[in-house]
Amino acid sequence: MDMLINGTAAMAADETWIEVNNPATGEYIDKVPRGSKEDVNAAVEAADAAFGAWSQKTTRDRGLILCRAAELIRRDHKDLARLLTREQGKPIRESTDEVRGCANILEYYASIAGQPDGEAISLGKAGDCLVTRVPLGVCAAIIPWNMPVIIMGWKVGPALLAGNTLVLKPSSSTPLTNLTIAGLLQEAGLPAGVLNVVTGPGDTTGTALVQHPRVKKISFTGDCATGRRIREMAQDHIRTLTLELGGSDPMIVMADADIPNAVEGALRGRFYNAGQICTAVKRLYLHEKIAEEFISLLTAKVEGLTIGNGLLPGTDMGPLNSAEQLGRISSVVSETTGREEGTIRTGGCPLTGPGFEKGFFFKPTLITDVAPDAALLRNEVFGPVLPVMTVPDLGAAIREANHSKYGLGASVWTKDLSTVKQVFREVNAGIIWVNRHLTVPPEVPFGGTNESGIGRENGFKALDSYTQSKTLYLGW
Template sequence: MEIIKNYINGELVEAANGQSFDNYNPANGEVYSQIPDSTSKDIQQAVDAASDAFPAWSKTSRKERSDLMLKVADLIDANHDRLAAAESKDNGKPIKLASRVDIPRASANFRFFATAILHESTEAHQSDQDAINMTLRSPIGVVGCISPWNLPLYLFTWKIAPAIATGNTVVAKPSEITPMTAFLLSELCIEAGLPAGVLNIVHGTGPNAGQAISEHPEIKAISFTGGTETGKRIAATAAPMFKKLSLELGGKNPNIIFADCDFEEALKTSVHSSFANQGQICLCGSRIFVERSIYDKFKDAFVARVDKLVVGDPASEGSNLGAVVSKPHMEKVLGFIDLAKKEGGTILTGGNQVHLDGDLAKGYYVAPTVIEGLSHDCQTNQQEIFGPVVTITPFDSEEDVLAMANSTEYGLSATVWTSNLHKANRVSSELKAGIVWVNCWLFRDLRTPFGGVKKSGVGREGGWDVLNFFTEKKNVCIKL
């Protein structure tokens, strides 16, 4: 049995109350580690450590901060295989996905922000009153970072790296469903020599540890990625306290395929964008809209490709999909499939739990599922499922598909497939989404803003946007 510990003031410690709870391996449904059941007392210890570390860390030179972060990145690379195996075991995703995407991106996050701060520039304005106005940026202080379970180390580092790069100290909470790689990151930070208190990682549940971060008066900003309902609760707590908030929430993303698309590329990428990480990526295209003239051709080819996907052991190179993250989440996904049937949908493929043999017999596996025949405004097409389930629907015109695509409460991302540049620009500008990919999916440049509109969130991460979020701007006017 592995024992996960909190990382507070540079040391690995148990929860102050000595309590812990079970951590399950989704592939086999068995408990394999224990998670600290942290409370507000642990958060207070972390805040105290972060507060003590802030004066020195905020005055540390950019070069020194950068060098320390690059050491962490080097250690992530050196421990690549160990981290990928841990991510797969903790989350249920295929190990080849964790190895190819999650761990390299965690390293890239540290490298990107470690070097970005070396190239920061500030604004200056010469006024008519013989004065110069300068814009200075300074770190906020102690900040809170709360990350989700679907891309555990990838998104954890996406928040932590810019926060510490800009001179803040951090109290961070990973998801209690997937805590292992955050714990391993603690060990790597100690090995890298990161000063005590700069980064504090506290494990535990949302109601206990997460809420304590949201309501703590000394935590000046919160960056959260997760479900929209949890985001509402964080905002309700933090907004009246005038904390800075960055909330990256849910999505119900449209994938729009016009008849003039590159058919083979649209088909191949749509299978990937539907079922990558078991559909447990906030950017997955869960509503596929296909122009009617190619609808039957695309549908048949899409279902044929999906039928060939292998649901299996996450450790196997031959598996395309692994387990979903937990038993309650599997039950939620299966519940939505039942709902789709009640709403008149036809299951074209999948629609069932997958039962593997041997040691994996109790794992949480769901077949990739394609559903047609649903209205665009039914619950299945409006609510976030966050699993290997997509709907497919024909459309007749741009106006028709834009109305359906924009009909949900969410607005995170969208994908458009067309060879017509004018059409691509037209449709992209009309889609109510924070990110639009044209003839591709999940191409990410870390310099670009990331986030959504409507109930998909508030604020932007990435590039200068997140560096600005984790700093306060000050105007200094000097009369000449």
Template sequence: MSVDQLSAAYFETGTLPDLPRDHFIDGRAVAPGVGGRMESFDPGRGMAFADFAAGDAADVDHAVTSAVAGFEVWSATPPAQRCAILNEAARLMRQEAERFAVVECVDSGKTLAEARGDIAGSARLLEYYAGAADKLDGRSVNLGNDNAAFTLREPVGVTAHIVPWNYPTSTLVRGIAPALAAGCSAVVKPAETTPFTALMIADLLIRAGLPAGVVNVVTGTGIAAGAPLVRDPRVRHVTFTGSVATGVGVMQSVAPNVTGLTLELGGKSPLVAFGDADVDAVVEGALWAIFSNAGQICSAGSRLVIQRSLHAEVRDKLVARAQMLRMGHGLRGPDIGAVNSARHLAQIADHVSRARARGVEIVTGGEVLSDVESGAGWFYAPTILDNLAATDDAVLQEIFGPVLAIQVFDDEAEALALANGTEFALAAGIYTKDIATALRMARGVDAGQVTVNDYWAGGIELPFGGNRKSGFGRENGLEGLDAYTRSKAITLAV
């Protein structure tokens, strides 16, 4: 079915056809052991549209047992064959991209255009790591004697992937693609509000030729399914994306097993604009740095740190642009989609309400909205808070919604201090025409990735991850393979 047909059928029936509803274990759909089920809600309508399996520790045990057996098969599979299977998975994902995008849109609340971009990027990730599968070579080492020495890069074993709700497809693929390229197996626990594309991807991988048991998916809550997964001693690496508090809990859970860990946590990333920057570029960059995916992005440019000479002009233009943005159900082609859940919408509203109560100037937005066509759904107006102090909670705390905090600086030293003035260190954008200023700031700002004059510049070929309370470890790029391989040194006395 085309997107138009799927959309029409969805609005008529309130559901999507042929959605997977059970766990995916050992190459097939598996009903939950105790028969529990949960509802998944369409954020754009605020209504349940399907149900899915609610997993528990027994389901997780079944999946990890399958992954242990799958690892024995997959780690012995020739790298060239792993490459071919990942490339076939990428081909299938592109072939089925429109269905994936519709499911992603309805399940997460984002716009169809954003969902399409996520699916295209996920197919590219599969291709990228397919190309790496047969190039994970060791090295020859000269010991300066008659001994021969070399290293091997081996897969670490069973890996666990705890996937967030804001990017349920692309975050999943950026974890499992390098794991599979390295020869690891995987157990995936998708977010409880966005389970379906993970199940669809597991089935797609089997159709691409992946052996049964190599990728398994258990759906359900973090407490019932996620917690026993990360505690399982058979898991040798956990990749987690989510909140700082939950990330700390994951660290504590894996510590007794000395399990490897990649954490991609929160952010309060600055977009720093100097007085010589192109005004229109700053406005456009700041707009989409915070309002893409309704601000529900770990690396969102949630702080505009701007030189005083540009402040008023950029703020006024931003307000005008923000007020023009169209909000609505993702399938109807809006500029901004829904917030993922009623619970998260309430959290965003509470952040802004407390800012209003302490006297913060809200120059636009600051209210809960609904879809203009249906009067339903979970939406928050694009919001801008102006001229905030470095100590304000809206500067220091991650709101994870369409809320921009503006901070004003007078010189470069102050700009750097403000940019580094939170406990997060995930991303940063710098806008200036002066290359020397750009390089000094890029070196000085504490962030895992820095872009200049285009906030979303870069791509999957570059490593992604944060410092301090934004986490540790890197995904994407060749660095994304490091978590899933271990080096073994072999020396021969000759």
């Protein structure tokens, strides 16, 4: 599986490779080139050369290509889902949802392709102005490993519809489905050079892409430390940034909530994709009146999850993506118990034994009695570990929810509209869910506050971040 530059496959300049392996079994799947700075330059040049013709097409024509690509993704969704599970580890059901979600995103942007943009401003005797929006040029998208297909859709859809060309760098551990979908976009009629995919490590290909002077916008999804470095590097050339840098989402459950529904919400919100989602439920705050019942019900649900190879029927949760991820999760749990900052209710260790010998499996874990300043609460824990706290009232829940450097998402589970209003006003987050968590349809703007990043993805307004205004002043 080679990089795609200018619509054709290209080998890395140094002819070295990165192996892609199944995190559930350790099996070799494929290899991709270890790209270099020269490969990034070639991709940017191809995108720059294609920009003129692509930007002159109507949004309707560009939207039709996105629509055709969505049809091809749906046609091949079973193969794409299987490939995604093999390289990422998630259960096939979740991979299928993600692949179909990518098609939904491309269809959404195709559906708004004919909507007008810009405005006319009458200035009386001073004249008239016509303000339109024009594409930026060559854009860069850096994709993480946890939800590579859905996030590819978030970035490719608005960037291409707006008339930009794009260089995309997937994660080194999950590049295969991204490359395959790029090929489907090409099959759908995307001209050569409009979308280029360069594989390779972040410290080489990623850095070269961020520092390239002809890249006008960078859209990055990943960890806070890398996001800060990208922001610093981008200052050398004035450009637009969208940074989605993760979070530590609180889930607040009040005494009047539908408890069975909230238990299911906590289960899915934390353990979907083995907890490896930016907007996963990472802190659970329960009103003291329902805490004991809730924890008992949730514990039974967690202990009933089937863990294993995502390709096997009936699997509820797959492995973590890498040995590094497994090490991080094991460490944070060990530190929490070693410092007596929490009590393990269930789980708390890697899975070993038959069927788990070569994979990166960790038992889904609930930890209660968590100390208010425990690292488990203050840092983002990107895995299947859920800290559970009891609170006396809504005010306490909101104070604890805001005791975080992040601000991506949050949810409140209640039947009381006044409670919803207070949470919406006072909790620091880019999106507040009510009686649900995780759901982000393509129509809904998505992004965070504080250290969760800058800018928004999704929705009609996402097009604004891929365009700039241009004014015609008529002074007659």
